[in-house]
Structure formats: structure tokens, C-alpha cells
Amino acid sequence: MIIGNFRIELEPRLTSPKWLYAAVPAGSLVFAFIVGGVFLALTGHSPIGTYSSLISHGYTSTKGITNTLGLATPLICTGLAAAFAFRMNLFNIGEEGQMYLGMIGSAWAGIALAGHLPHVLAVPTVLIVGAAAGALWVLLPAVLRAKLGTSEIVSTLLLNYVALNLVNYFIFGSRGFFRDPTTSFPQGRGVEETARFHSFGTSNTYPTVIIAVLLAVALYWFMKRSNFGYETSVFADSPNTARYAGMNSTKLTLSVLLFSGALAGLAGAMYVVGPAGKVDPGLLQIGLGYAGIVVAALARYNFFAVVLTAILFAGLRVGGASLQISSNPVPIAIAVVLQGSVLLFALGGEIFRRNRLRIRRVQQVSVAS
Amino acid sequence: MNSNVWILTFADAISIATTLILATIGAILTERSGVINLGVEGILLMGAVTAFLVGDGTHNLWFALFMSILVGVAMATVHAILTITLRANQIVAGLALVIFGTGLSQYIGKPVEGKSRPVTIEPMHLGKLSEIPVIGPILFGHDIFTYLTWAGALVCSLYLNRTRPGLVLRATGDAPATVDAQGVSVAMVRFVHTILGGALMGLAGGWFMLARGTAWSQAATTNGIGWIALSLVVFAAWRPLRAIAGAVLFGFTLQVPYTLQGQQINILPPEIVQMLPFVATLFVLVALSTPRARKLLGAPKMLGQPFVRDER
Numbered sequence: 172m173i174i175g176n177f178r179i180e181l182e183p184r185l186t187s188p189k190w191l192y193a194a195v196p197a198g199s200l201v202f203a204f205i206v207g208g209v210f211l212a213l214t215g216h217s218p219i220g221t222y223s224s225l226i227s228h229g230y231t232s233t234k235g236i237t238n239t240l241g242l243a244t245p246l247i248c249t250g251l252a253a254a255f256a257f258r259m260n261l262f263n264i265g266e267e268g269q270m271y272l273g274m275i276g277s278a279w280a281g282i283a284l285a286g287h288l289p290h291v292l293a294v295p296t297v298l299i300v301g302a303a304a305g306a307l308w309v310l311l312p313a314v315l316r317a318k319l320g321t322s323e324i325v326s327t328l329l330l331n332y333v334a335l336n337l338v339n340y341f342i343f344g345s346r347g348f349f350r351d352p353t354t355s356f357p358q359g360r361g362v363e364e365t366a367r368f369h370s371f372g373t374s375n376t377y378p379t380v381i382i383a384v385l386l387a388v389a390l391y392w393f394m395k396r397s398n399f400g401y402e403t404s405v406f407a408d409s410p411n412t413a414r415y416a417g418m419n420s421t422k423l424t425l426s427v428l429l430f431s432g433a434l435a436g437l438a439g440a441m442y443v444v445g446p447a448g449k450v451d452p453g454l455l456q457i458g459l460g461y462a463g464i465v466v467a468a469l470a471r472y473n474f475f476a477v478v479l480t481a482i483l484f485a486g487l488r489v490g491g492a493s494l495q496i497s498s499n500p501v502p503i504a505i506a507v508v509l510q511g512s513v514l515l516f517a518l519g520g521e522i523f524r525r526n527r528l529r530i531r532r533v534q535q536v537s538v539a540s
Numbered sequence: 541m542n543s544n545v546w547i548l549t550f551a552d553a554i555s556i557a558t559t560l561i562l563a564t565i566g567a568i569l570t571e572r573s574g575v576i577n578l579g580v581e582g583i584l585l586m587g588a589v590t591a592f593l594v595g596d597g598t599h600n601l602w603f604a605l606f607m608s609i610l611v612g613v614a615m616a617t618v619h620a621i622l623t624i625t626l627r628a629n630q631i632v633a634g635l636a637l638v639i640f641g642t643g644l645s646q647y648i649g650k651p652v653e654g655k656s657r658p659v660t661i662e663p664m665h666l667g668k669l670s671e672i673p674v675i676g677p678i679l680f681g682h683d684i685f686t687y688l689t690w691a692g693a694l695v696c697s698l699y700l701n702r703t704r705p706g707l708v709l710r711a712t713g714d715a716p717a718t719v720d721a722q723g724v725s726v727a728m729v730r731f732v733h734t735i736l737g738g739a740l741m742g743l744a745g746g747w748f749m750l751a752r753g754t755a756w757s758q759a760a761t762t763n764g765i766g767w768i769a770l771s772l773v774v775f776a777a778w779r780p781l782r783a784i785a786g787a788v789l790f791g792f793t794l795q796v797p798y799t800l801q802g803q804q805i806n807i808l809p810p811e812i813v814q815m816l817p818f819v820a821t822l823f824v825l826v827a828l829s830t831p832r833a834r835k836l837l838g839a840p841k842m843l844g845q846p847f848v849r850d851e852r
Contacts (some may be wrong), residue, residue: 210648214647257632319829320829320834326826329822336578336814340812343811433826459641461638461639465636468632468635468636499588502646502647507639507643507647508643509643511637511639511640513621514635514640515636517629517639519622522628523750
């Protein structure tokens, strides 16, 4: 492209310097805040004031950061779930629904099983049952994808709406197992006390945050060291190579999707053993499953980066929520606008990581004789 | 049971189908060029909230719909720049559009959340035709956009199958290298059709708000219709005329829960009935996945693949 006296070209880079891997997301964040600022200003809010309030309520105050870590816990899990599947070009976008099922499954275990178990086994059982429920919810799309090649994108997404109505049915539409029988107010039945973690002090951070971070480390190690991790990375790069090498693509597809579903289910289970303690329709309002996809994409499917990005995003949400309580309330949706914009800019910015931008002065050829 | 109710349900199904047809044709045009735009749901929401806000400010129906189209164009342009120019992953870019559209529509729609629609697209009066029993209310009680949409599907079908630009479009989705060798810009064909598709999706959102939606509610206005439209593309085998039949069928599944609720028919709880459109869509996708059905479908061969010319 030539503008004036300058020629603008993109040259592919053979290797990207390390700092660029961080510079692209950081730059995207700045641009997203500018876009958000435009909408804030258009709707009569001061961008600077709003952002400084958001940052102090989301990150820099003790209450803010502990709230953020609490919310980040399930978000790390949905982020890992998306990263794990997207790495292998399996676009499981049903984390939202799988998380709801995780909540339902773990609440069931917390009510029905936890009372019969020794204390040390209660919480692990509840978490495992939640993860299994999440895996179960992705079973149909996974089998369809593995056996018939049906695109998993739309099928996993459609099940989100089914799961959403299922939670509503259990709490608002029926007086069944999951609903609190002691009150006419529609709310979930509480799980056994032994099936819950206590938070750290008076904060809203639960020990599950440690499990979530350890999970990211374990996944990183597992995908790097294990045969399974090797096979999935070959499959992601070239399904044909994988097939010639005798790798079983059906088995790989099934296990990757089911494990992704289990991780999303675990997010719902962590919500139950942590802050909720029951099937809580409040989870339906937060959109942690969809946010997990953004987190994973922004982290470029790197498990460590998922943890950091999840904390960043949780802070946006926590800070965003605090903005609603003021004389000139800002709708919390500003957090979602920022999340969407960050991802859009990061996707666009990738090209500058993969290519070098060269601006050269065009040699003026004199035609005068 | 009152038979009139079912006549009205059919009529409503055909009416709702309008938005599905518009969005589906938009997605068909996009996908035929080899670009997959998963952002439909986000564009629908933004189209709907734009129509509401502009209608609220100006009370001008046509201007409101025009602005919905413009917003659809703007969002599709973002998708086109990201995926065609910058070669970003099309799936993730589409999802980013959904999230961005969901957030922004909720943000700018917050002050009017729950308010009833400012302007209404009224059904046309077709005189004697509307009075024919059964057929009258089902076929001749709709607004002008429903009929224009049917005509649009026909035009789109003729464009795809009977014109030279239509041939180039189909070739771009199946064999971009051939189109490039012919000296036609693959990027240009993809840009134009992605943006055209976005315009139709924006209109679909605006129409739905002003013709079917009673009040703006971010959570309930489109409620997953964009994803159903994406499934309809597969159901219609990337052919615009088949989209009409599919859209009416899916429109029926979207309408039935409301009919049952209105009639106080409680065979199933409302939450379970609300699952119907999504379960039905899933069922159709499964049925279309058999190897035999797949052979008949004929998806664009290079769908979702960025085109990079080999320069040696």
C-alpha cells in the first residue's frame, strides 16, 4: 500500500520476539478502554472517573482484589475448558451450559451424597460429580463430532439454552429436589455444610482458587509431557499427519471435548462448594462460560496466561458491578463491552505479531529531462 | 381445543420466520463467499436495540430500520477486516462480535429496558384476501417486510444461480484460487458479501424489535434466534429458497411455547417447552449429519479458510 511518499508493507516474521506476546494483549486492552471510554462519554459518564473507580473496586483495594479472586476461580476453569478444546481446533462454545450442569450435578451430590461421606471426601466428591455432569452435557456434541463430523460449534451452543431453561425449571418451574422446600420463595435447597469450603477470613475468596491455579499448572505439564498432549498438538497442526501416524482421531476428539466439558462443569461445582451452596440462578446472569472463551482466546490458549487473564476479567466484572451503585450509575454491561473489544483488538493485533510493519520512503523518480 | 388458536400460531410462525429468513440469507451470502460469521446473534441484538433507540428518538420507522441496517454493516465490516484483511480466526472473531454486541446492546439499551416499542410495523390490509377462511389469516395478514423478504429470497436465489456475480460468489467459496487466477479479487468478493450479509442481519434485528418484540429486553428480545439462523443455513443447504421453508418450521417451534402458555395448556412446564426450538434445531443438525445427507448438502468447500495467494 502506498500513501504519499511512503510505502507500507507487512513482512512475515520468522520468529516473534517474546515481548510482543505481551505487547499485543496489553495494547488491545488500551484500545478497548478507549472504545469503552467513547461509549461512556456518549452516555454522560466521565471515562477517567469511571475507570479509576473500576480499578480501585476491582483490583487495588483489599476487598476488591479478594472479590476478584473469588469470581476469577470459576472463570479460570471455564477459560481452561475453552483453551483446552480450542487448542485442538475443537470449538466447544458450550462452557456456559456445561457450567450450569456442573452446578446442578454438584448440588445434587452435595444434598444427596455428602451427608453419607466422611468430611474429607465430601468436597472432592461434590467437585467430581459436578465435573462429570459437565462432561455429560458435552457428550452428545462430542460423539456427533467424533463419529459423524457434525460441527460442534452450533450444537454445543444450542445446549446452553437448554441448560439455562433446565436451571430455571428446577428453581422456578417445579417444586422438586433442587428447590428449597422450607420457603415459598423460589431458591435452591442448600447442600450439606460438610460439602462446602469456608472462605479465607471474611473475604469472598475460597480455597478453590488454589485448586484452579494448580489445575492450570497440571494441565501445562500434562500437555507438554504426556503422549496425549503430543498427539493432540500433532492433530491440531495437521489432522492428516496424525491419521497417517496411526493416531485415533475419534478417541482424541472425544476425550478432548469431554475433558473440556468436565473443566467447565468444575467451574459450576466450585461455585456450589464456594459462595453459592445451592443451585443458584444468579450464576445465569454472570456469563462466566462465554467470558471463559474470551479469556482463552486472549491468553492464546496458554494455560498460565488463562489464569492471569481470568483475574483481569474478573476484576473488570467486580469493578463494573460497583459502578452500578452511585449517583450516576453505569450499567455493568460496560464490563462486557470492554471484554468484547479487547478480544476484537487482540485478534486484529495478531497480524502485527506475526508480521513486521515496514514503512519506507518511496524513491522519487525524477522524470524531468 | 380452539382451531382458531392454531391458525394464529401458524400465522405467527410465518411472521417470525421473516427475521429468520433475513438473518439466514445474510449468513448464506456470507458463507457462500467462504467466510463464516458466527456473530449473527450479536448483530441481531445490536440491530434490535438500534431500531428501538432511533425509533424512540425520531418516531420514524424507516429511519430506525435504516440505522439498524447501518449498524449491521458496521459490525460485519469489523468481521471482514479482522478475518479477510488481518486473517484472524473466523470462529473466534465471530464469537467476539457476539460478546461485544451483547454487552453494547445491554449497555446502550439499559435506560429503555422494559419500555414498550416506540414505533410499530403494522400488518398490511389486503382487503378480501385476508378474509378467506384459514388461508387468509395465515398468508395474507402480514406486514410488507414479510412479503419483501420472500421476494428477497427469490432474488437472492436467482442471483446465486443465474447471474455471473453469483457464479463468482459460489466459486469464491468453493475454489478461491481459481477465482484469483481469473483476475477477480477474492478479498473484494468476500468483503462485499460479508457486509451485505451484515446489512440483512441488522435489518432482521430491527424488524424483529419493531414488528414482534413488545418491549426491549436484552435477555429476551432475540433469545438465541441468531444461533437458530446459523443452523438454518445448514438446514437450507446454503440455498436461499429452502431457507423459507426451514424458517417457517423453526418459527413454529419458537411460537408454540407462547401459544401453549396463552391457552393455559400445561402438559409440560413452560421452561421445558421453551427448550423446544433449541432441541428441535439440534435434532435437525443431527439428522443432517448422516453421510448420505451430507453428500446432498454441499457446503462451500473453503468455508472458514482464509485465502492466501502463493507468491513464489
